[in-house]
Amino acid sequence: MTVFPSQVADSTADSTQIKATCSPEVAVAKFSQFAFPYREILYQSIRNTFYHVPMWFAMMLILIFSTVYSVRYLNKGRIEDDILASQAVNVALMFGALGLATGMTWATYTWGEPWPNDPKLNGAAVGVIIYMAYIVLRGSLTDEIKRAKISAVYNVFAIVIFTLFIFIIPRLTDSLHPGNGGNPAFSKYDLDSHLRLFFYPAVIGWSMLGFWLLSIGVRIKLLESKKSSQ
Amino acid sequence: MRKITPFFLSLILSLSAAAQGEQASSSLMRSHLKMYVVVAVLVIIFAGITLFLFSLERRLKKLEDNSK
Numbered sequence: 001m002t003v004f005p006s007q008v009a010d011s012t013a014d015s016t017q018i019k020a021t022c023s024p025e026v027a028v029a030k031f032s033q034f035a036f037p038y039r040e041i042l043y044q045s046i047r048n049t050f051y052h053v054p055m056w057f058a059m060m061l062i063l064i065f066s067t068v069y070s071v072r073y074l075n076k077g078r079i080e081d082d083i084l085a086s087q088a089v090n091v092a093l094m095f096g097a098l099g100l101a102t103g104m105t106w107a108t109y110t111w112g113e114p115w116p117n118d119p120k121l122n123g124a125a126v127g128v129i130i131y132m133a134y135i136v137l138r139g140s141l142t143d144e145i146k147r148a149k150i151s152a153v154y155n156v157f158a159i160v161i162f163t164l165f166i167f168i169i170p171r172l173t174d175s176l177h178p179g180n181g182g183n184p185a186f187s188k189y190d191l192d193s194h195l196r197l198f199f200y201p202a203v204i205g206w207s208m209l210g211f212w213l214l215s216i217g218v219r220i221k222l223l224e225s226k227k228s229s230q
Numbered sequence: 231m232r233k234i235t236p237f238f239l240s241l242i243l244s245l246s247a248a249a250q251g252e253q254a255s256s257s258l259m260r261s262h263l264k265m266y267v268v269v270a271v272l273v274i275i276f277a278g279i280t281l282f283l284f285s286l287e288r289r290l291k292k293l294e295d296n297s298k
Contacts, residue, residue, distance in 0.1 A: 043263035051271050091282075098278040102271040109259050109267045213282065220289050227296060 055099035082148035087217035123165035
């Protein structure tokens with residue numbers, strides 16, 4: 001059975017099972033039954049919307065944060081800003097790796113293979129590699145000031161290229177991802193906003209976890225740099 | 231920081247290796263309306279965050295050892 005990416009299937013074949021797996025207690029009071037976008041290739045794995053997608057949202061937020069601090073470093077020249085920017089890239093790379101890994105798992109059982117030749121996937125992989133290069137670049141420079149300056153400039157360029165690869169190019173061509181290449185995004189699947197009710201809190205939660213990890217990394221780094229300067 | 235990069239690489243590589251043995255687990259993953267795909271995703275996220283926390287802990291431990 002082929003299901004086109006833009007097709008929202010309202011099959012009733014499994015509707016009894018759907019009712020059985022979604023108990024009415026979960027439902028918001030005014031709805032008689034909890035509903036979620038139902039498609040043949042997705043089924044219950046639509047719930048990955050709360051895990052796979054926020055990984056990329058959190059990554060993007062943290063990368064924007066990192067760029068802001070890189071620009072601030074170039075303006076003011078405070079080494080703390082450089083530490084914040086570099087630790088942010090570390091956490092963002094963790095989210096990127098998790099986003100790729102969860103995406104591959106999800107793709108295996110929905111699109112049929114872990115890595116279909118999709119522009120969004122390839123773009124995301126290139127984006128993650130660009131930020132790995134940032135880490136390598138920092139590792140290759142020993143002088144603290146030079147390292148901070150060069151990597152801050154690189155970081156500003158990196159976010160531009162990352163945005164280009166992950167948001168713009170997939171929209172210009174065909175993509176399996178919702179919201180890209182003429183595919184419908186949320187609004188088409190999520191007719192009664194039930195997914196949004198859980199999705200946006202999930203984005204906030206995962207981002208907050210990311211910023212917490214980031215703050216731990218920064219505090220350790222500050223202690224390390226204080227130690228080495230003594 | 232230089233220690234973290236190989237960790238991310240190995241995380242990605244190990245997953246593509248895990249995808250090879252997918253045939254056996256395929257029926258489980260597709261059962262219960264593909265609910266186990268969500269379980270697998272949760273396990274991956276938990277493992278990733280745990281590994282990241284371990285790498286932070288290693289750095290902290292080095293600091294503690296140095297401050298003695």
